[in-house]
Amino acid sequence: MRNEMRLSFPARKGNEALARMAIAAFVAPLDPTLDELAELKTAVSEAVTNAIIHAYPDGEGWVSVEAVLEGDLLTLVVRDEGVGIADVEEARQPLFTTRADLERSGMGFVIMENFMDSVEVESSPGKGTVVRMTKRFATRSSDREAKVE
Template identity: 50%
Template sequence: MKSTNEMKLTMESRSVNEGFARVAVTAFTAQLDPTIEEINDIKTAVSEAVTNCIVHAYPETVGRIYISASIYDNLTVRIKIRDSGVGIPDIKKAMEPLYTSLGGERAGLGFAVMESFMDKVRVRSVPGKGTTVTLEKKIRGRDE
């Protein structure tokens, strides 16, 4: 399916950018006229994915996070969040609710939130090369 609109942005993996990333993506999605709940769902899922890049992909360094979003005719938004960080050795394990490789203050719920707030979540990762998380959601808006 061909997208009808798209945007791309690149930012450094600084935690202060988490707010910017989720607001930028939801502002782009606003053209689909989402409900407040749908906006909040996307905001939260993007926040989780971007936090993963900052905390896990670039643990000791500042790297780049590449975000793109595309809108499709059927009112679906597809968001890609990519890094060129350390990668995930075991994706299945990383996606288990409550699993965290860091412990302490991390709840281990990032992927669980993405999966429950979006329609589709895809994760591709190559250790040493980086990770791409693709989030998809159909915007039903106020017609629902």
């Protein structure tokens, strides 16, 4: 079975919580483990926060989150139309940040990569960034049967 959702919101601090909760509710039918849910919510927070902080340094713009669920596979896309990333490979390096003034850790992409099965980043300066992530969830019914036996 396939399900989809789309959510757009202003690039404002605090709206990462909205995205986190929406995605958590969206995957609820899969009955994710607490660890799976925590990892997913953290990855969503990092992607959305990156868009809010880095894409729109002047604070004006929109972020969209799109999700597709096919069976146990979630595909998640976080998109902005902000300043873009000049060097995506550099931006994916641990501790790299364009906003040291905000005491950012520069670990957003590293965290996403650790918690998701795949992370792809497409960006063009002046045109925005698209972060595409996937995560396959454990099949809970067979996991539960194994624990009961």
